[in-house]
Amino acid sequence: MTILDAIIQGVVQGLTEFLPVSSSGHLAITQHITGVAGEGNLFFNVMLHVGTLVAVVAFYHKLIWSLIKEFFRMIGDIFTGKFKWSKMNYERNLIVMLVIALIPLFVMFIPIPGSDMKVKDLADVFSGAQILIVTACSLILTSVLLTVGAVFNRKNSSTAGFKHMQSGSAESGRESYGILDAVCVGCMQVAAALLPGLSRSGSTLAVGEMRGINKQKALDFTFILGIPSILAAALLEGKDALEHGIDIDPAVIAVGIVVSAVVGYLSIWLFKWFLKSDKMIVFIVYTAIVGVALAVISIIEIINGTNVFTGQPAALFV
Numbered sequence: 001m002t003i004l005d006a007i008i009q010g011v012v013q014g015l016t017e018f019l020p021v022s023s024s025g026h027l028a029i030t031q032h033i034t035g036v037a038g039e040g041n042l043f044f045n046v047m048l049h050v051g052t053l054v055a056v057v058a059f060y061h062k063l064i065w066s067l068i069k070e071f072f073r074m075i076g077d078i079f080t081g082k083f084k085w086s087k088m089n090y091e092r093n094l095i096v097m098l099v100i101a102l103i104p105l106f107v108m109f110i111p112i113p114g115s116d117m118k119v120k121d122l123a124d125v126f127s128g129a130q131i132l133i134v135t136a137c138s139l140i141l142t143s144v145l146l147t148v149g150a151v152f153n154r155k156n157s158s159t160a161g162f163k164h165m166q167s168g169s170a171e172s173g174r175e176s177y178g179i180l181d182a183v184c185v186g187c188m189q190v191a192a193a194l195l196p197g198l199s200r201s202g203s204t205l206a207v208g209e210m211r212g213i214n215k216q217k218a219l220d221f222t223f224i225l226g227i228p229s230i231l232a233a234a235l236l237e238g239k240d241a242l243e244h245g246i247d248i249d250p251a252v253i254a255v256g257i258v259v260s261a262v263v264g265y266l267s268i269w270l271f272k273w274f275l276k277s278d279k280m281i282v283f284i285v286y287t288a289i290v291g292v293a294l295a296v297i298s299i300i301e302i303i304n305g306t307n308v309f310t311g312q313p314a315a316l317f318v
Helices: 003-018 023-034 041-057 063-079 091-111 123-126 133-158 164-169 179-194 202-212 213-244 250-276 281-304
Strands: none
Touching: 003 023, 003 041, 003 213, 023 041, 023 123, 023 133, 023 281, 041 063, 041 213, 041 250, 063 091, 063 213, 091 164, 091 179, 123 133, 123 179, 133 281, 179 202, 179 213, 202 213, 202 250, 213 250
């Protein structure tokens, strides 16, 4: 892998980790086109995730710091009997709901009957496929979910009431999550972790909008929720990659981390601007076009048995 490969994949990871277009799907497509794959590349993917983790922590450092302080205050209240569920402030509610939203991730470690795999291993099966039909279908599903989320957001805005109209506020919906909201987001995050092409940020944002959450608060929840999720994925994949050995120039790894961090920071800002400006149609159309195009390419590859970009043999099942 060269420095140029690191820059390209760092840009792809930084853009797609936070924009609602699926980083795993685009990395799979990039690697499918370039023919760059293997265990060494798995470790490089982990390092790219570390870069985007740095980006989200840097962007939300003030909120993260306030959540850390509120967490310790909440622990103190629990032990002194002062904690009141009905009187939680925004930060305390966010902490509790983040924990609840992470619980469905334990499904990933359930063994699959009749195999030596766990549920989480399906992600490697799908993303490592020689033909990306699952990725294609998941991108199309992302477009559908973004469309439904946008429809619900408009519905929330239209029914927000005369008070919002009087104040000139373009924002509407609840700012605090409930238990069912958090569970729904958590379950969608599991689906996004398993299916390359299903955007984690886009799908969990859409679920929040469907549940009537303010779109900017839903996006903040999605990004903060991504911190432990990205960290867990990096640790698990990093362990697997280290067991197989690493054969990548440290300079290449460093470039990839820096590029994904810088581009990731900018993509968070860009996504929030698109959402605030009601320009989500850009991502709806993009994921639909890429998904349909990839589906057509996958069908051609199934028929011909070869990768249309590299000419290498490709099979639907390996």
